[in-house]
Amino acid sequence: MKTEVEGCDLAFITAGLGGGSGTGSAPVISRLAKQAGALTIAVVSYPFLSEGSLRKQNADWGLERLKETADTVIVLPNERLLEIDTVKQLPLDAAFRVADELLVRSISGVSEMISREGIVNLDFQDLKSVLSNGGGIGVIGLGEGETAEIATNEAIENPLLDMDISDARGALINVVGGPGLTLGEAEKCADIIRKKINTYAKIIWGVTTDESLGNNIRVLLVLTGVKSEQIHGASMHTQMRNLRSRTVEFIS
Ligand SMILES: Nc1nc2c(ncn2[C@@H]2O[C@H](COP(=O)(O)OP(=O)(O)O)[C@@H](O)[C@H]2O)c(=O)[nH]1
Ligand SMILES: [Mg+2]
Numbered sequence: 001m002k003t004e005v006e007g008c009d010l011a012f013i014t015a016g017l018g019g020g021s022g023t024g025s026a027p028v029i030s031r032l033a034k035q036a037g038a039l040t041i042a043v044v045s046y047p048f049l050s051e052g053s054l055r056k057q058n059a060d061w062g063l064e065r066l067k068e069t070a071d072t073v074i075v076l077p078n079e080r081l082l083e084i085d086t087v088k089q090l091p092l093d094a095a096f097r098v099a100d101e102l103l104v105r106s107i108s109g110v111s112e113m114i115s116r117e118g119i120v121n122l123d124f125q126d127l128k129s130v131l132s133n134g135g136g137i138g139v140i141g142l143g144e145g146e147t148a149e150i151a152t153n154e155a156i157e158n159p160l161l162d163m164d165i166s167d168a169r170g171a172l173i174n175v176v177g178g179p180g181l182t183l184g185e186a187e188k189c190a191d192i193i194r195k196k197i198n199t200y201a202k203i204i205w206g207v208t209t210d211e212s213l214g215n216n217i218r219v220l221l222v223l224t225g226v227k228s229e230q231i232h233g234a235s236m237h238t239q240m241r242n243l244r245s246r247t248v249e250f251i252s
Helices: 021-035 053-069 092-115 124-134 148-156 183-196 234-244
Strands: 010-016 039-046 072-077 137-145 170-177 202-209 217-224
Touching: 010 021, 010 092, 021 039, 021 053, 039 053, 039 092, 039 124, 053 072, 072 092, 072 217, 092 124, 092 137, 092 170, 092 202, 092 217, 124 170, 124 202, 137 148, 148 183, 148 217, 170 183, 183 202, 183 217
Parallel strands: 010 039, 039 072, 072 137, 170 202
Antiparallel strands: 137 217, 170 217
């Protein structure tokens, strides 16, 4: 892995937290990437409650270590998927496929943001400034609709993002629209989000077009520095401290 990350500028590390291999290795890889000088973004899932408390403990263990080693840890809480009606009825493996899809969309959304030529371009330094400014835990929301309002509100109200965002310290907004997308419409997305988060939050947004979207607008929103009871509430921190000094038995 050390040679793999050599000369790397941007590293995405993804794993389903809660088991052994991913949870144990992600923080190690993250540390190596960081040491190589890369902007390091971990995108991880957090287990379903029904998977049991041992998995949750493993996941918390991994999350705590990722927070120490990565610039940003974007967490997709599986449990939140159950708030989507169509997912609720799915068997577990099919629900995992939905989570897979979300992981892929999150990572490709962020990398597209800086790699694709856009109407409003974001570069690597922009990404770096938000992700190292907000730091800590990040959450993601995705929305799509016929207007900027519909798409943005859907991203904000996304079940994955169902938490207090008023204190978010950083926002990364990627707006993708069909060929007819206007700058004004795209700017509306950033405005709606700006009003809902911390006044001093660092916000960067990029706009690209994609023919296949037709008249639709798609919004990808990454918020950093948010509070989530479920993932890292205050009591959780104390729990973490205790956990750290204990040996955790991994399941795989
Ligand atoms: N999205 C997704 N999540 C998975 C999949 N398999 C397992 N998970 C989740 O990731 C966690 C860890 O997976 P597991 O296979 O037990 O651990 P490993 O030892 O890291 O491979 C599980 O508790 C699940 O929440 C999968 O195929 N897709
Ligand atoms: Mg596995």
